[in-house]
Amino acid sequence: MTTTQPRIQWLGRWGFVLAATGSAVGLGNIWKFPYMTGEYGGGAFVLVYLACILAVGVPVMMAEIALGRRGRGSPVDAIRRTAAESGRSSSWSLLGWMAMLCGFLILCFYVVVAGWSFAYLWKMLSGGLAAGSVDDMVAIFAANNASPWSLGLWSTLVTVITMVIVGKGVQGGIEKSVGWMMPGMVVMLLVLIVYGVFSGGFTDALRFLFVFDAGSLSSEGLLAALGHAFFTLSLASGAILTYGSYLPAEASIARTTLTVAVADTLVALMAGLAIFPAIFANGMDPGEGPGLIFMSLPLAFQSMPLGTLFGVLFFVMLSMAALTSSISMVEATVSWLCDRHGLSRRAAAWGAGIVLWVISTLAMLSFNVGADWTLAGRHLFDWLDYLTSRWLMPLGGLGTALLAGFVLRAAPMREELGLASPGYVLWLFMVRYVSPLGILMIFVDALGIVSV
Ligand code: PFF
Ligand code: NA
Secondary structure, eight states: OOOOOOOOOOTTTTTTHHHHHHHSHHHHHIIIIHHHHTTTTTTHHHHHHHHHHHIIIIIHHHHHHHHHHHTTTOOHHHOOOHHHTOOOOGGGHHHHHHHHHHHHHHHHHHHHHHHEEEEHHHHHHTTTOSSSSHHHHHHHHHHHHHHHHHHHHHHHHHHHHHHHHHHHOIIIIHHHHHHHHHHHHHHHHHHHHHHHHHHOOOOHHHHHOOOOOOGGGGHHHHHHHHHHHHTTTTTTSSHHHHHHHSOOTOHHHHHHHHHHHHHHHHHHHHHHHHHHHHHTTTTTOOOGGGGGGIIHHHHHHTTTTHHHHHHHHHHHOOOOOHHHHHHHHHHHHHHHHHHHOOOOOOHHHHHHHHHHHHHHHHHGGGGTTTTTOOOBBBBBHHHHHHHHIIIIIHHHHHHHHIIIIISSSSHHHHHTTTOOHHHHHHHHHHIIHHHHHHHHHHHHTTSSSOOO
């Protein structure tokens, strides 16, 4: 280990909260959550999702931040140090390797989806989304994916912006950029909700999101909600742990975790309130799937007054949300390259960026020239999503919960968490029993042992 000087910390009081919220709030909230809610039946799904965030997400996030701050290093080093402190095997650092890999692999397909957002922003501005019907929109989406040059251009742009920010460092790059991008995206989201209030579909949207209809509760919905809880909170991907390694000693981990989890959930619900009014006002189907914000929404906006202006606002907001997440996914790798291999921030960022560019370009080709390059029926793009969301994230979450709950000595964890007895006991109970059981359900499903 070559860390000689004390680890850098967030500069401002809100540094960690803004950066971690920036990481959490992303395509998962604005693209995935609304279409999942649409597919799994509205309010019932929302309720199950909230339960998963509280029972599985929050306890694991607290454990990750505690591990990061205790070990003051990249996931690999931080976990090795905390394990050593409790006299445990250094092989626990495998968990750190897995998290780092997971964050990197997510980023390889995330930049492609973020590229869609940039492409649609451009199309909105240049009039490329003028279409008369859903079929036309489907054709525009298909044409966008069919061109490797345009798709590659946009994902490359996302990669470059990400690496420029990360290369500038924790304070000068990440903290500074989230400091204006996060408030900016929240203001834009609020403006879009107000627009939704006047669209005519707002009460339908409210009813859809918040009226609990037990009949639409499904086991697939439950599993999807559970998996999404990890993704949406950026867990088991090295992001939160690494950001936690820059957290000042006096900050309360419980309080910051709750702030981040509540903010992430609010943004997901707000995204629903920005998107569904336009969908309902135009008599469209909320269960449209992944194309919801790229096909139905732009079409809906078109038929509304000032639709182009608000469409532009929507895709600017989405692009910023994606960037504050993408920078967090590569931070674990960059901090590991700097700590371990003595690279400069900039060299580490560009080194990681080149590898990212190669893999994400191959993933992008899944949509066009590489349409036939499948393995066991999946493209690289689908493999990256499947591997990370079905295996690496749950496995990493399980490992983190067990490490923090059973393996490490209680004293250091308790000291980091700084919780008085009832809070600590509750956390321990969740991390020992509730979170692992929830996660096991994902595996049982993925392995197809029993079909739930
Ligand atoms: N939480 C992000 C989202 O909801 O879009 C996705 C994400 C970010 C996953 C960072 C993992 C990660 F490390
Ligand atoms: Na999220």
